[in-house]
Amino acid sequence: MMIQGEAIGGPDDLREGEIAVELPARFDASLYYIGRIQTPWKRREDCPKNPRETQAECTIVLDPRWVEGLQGLETVTHVVVLYWMDRARRDLVLQSPHHYSERRGTFALRSPVRPNPIAVSVARLLRIEGNRLTVVGLDCVDNTPLLDLKPYFASTDSVPDASVGWHAGTKR
């Protein structure tokens, strides 16, 4: 089931030590794109490495179909933004992101390369005008498909003392 050193299921070659698995024969559920995220970054290599590196304002444009779903969201300070990283291959279990020296498991990384390339970002909400939300704290490429918006609850979503052991001594 493993294929080592051979690219399948995606556009890029594997880096040394990366391991791809055979993807399941069929999908189990399906998604709607509910809008698009407008950002200043046209190519993936231009994007900030993480959302706290930028103060750039981004615009989330919600499909007008869903606009009534925003009622009440104007009262939150932060939004959980789910989006679809549609350019990423989905079959790697071990990978070596270019800014880290060691190979690690897909689920130990926030890399876009994963079986379901759903990103979760916490963005600060500046304003909502009609179907457009202006936020700070996203790092995705321009025109990224939007999947969901949720209110960020500090009571359940914030764990200030959480740690990622492997990252502690790592320089990005």
Added chain:
Amino acid sequence: MMIQGEAIGGPDDLREGEIAVELPARFDASLYYIGRIQTPWKRREDCPKNPRETQAECTIVLDPRWVEGLQGLETVTHVVVLYWMDRARRDLVLQSPHHYSERRGTFALRSPVRPNPIAVSVARLLRIEGNRLTVVGLDCVDNTPLLDLKPYFASTDSVPDASVGWHAGTKR
């Protein structure tokens, strides 16, 4: 496009004031279930109202296909768990969850009812044994489909002073 007071696209009747929209004609992307979440709660009405209400241990069982993807995850204290709320209708834009008095927009709520019923929960990781993760802090029904696991980074995921205005005066 709006249908008021009439149930479409889901198993339940609408509550007063709830608004459903017509779903898009086609899907845009697809998901793999990568495992299942074992919890003590067999029915949705038995589940805790939010993940901080329970100290119950839950078991995330990853499909063996993906098990190498866990390498490195044992060093984290908290995991972002994405799962699929497969029993939820997807067409409501305004809804009245039974434990709140007011109707609100779907994107202002953490309700399972949303166009893409993806839940995001932060769970405390107790241990990993093979393809099984023992965690605390999930509130989903037993056998819920798993979509993704990510390391929780306090630097980007934790916003202790975030607030949800509409919720501030609300008793759950």
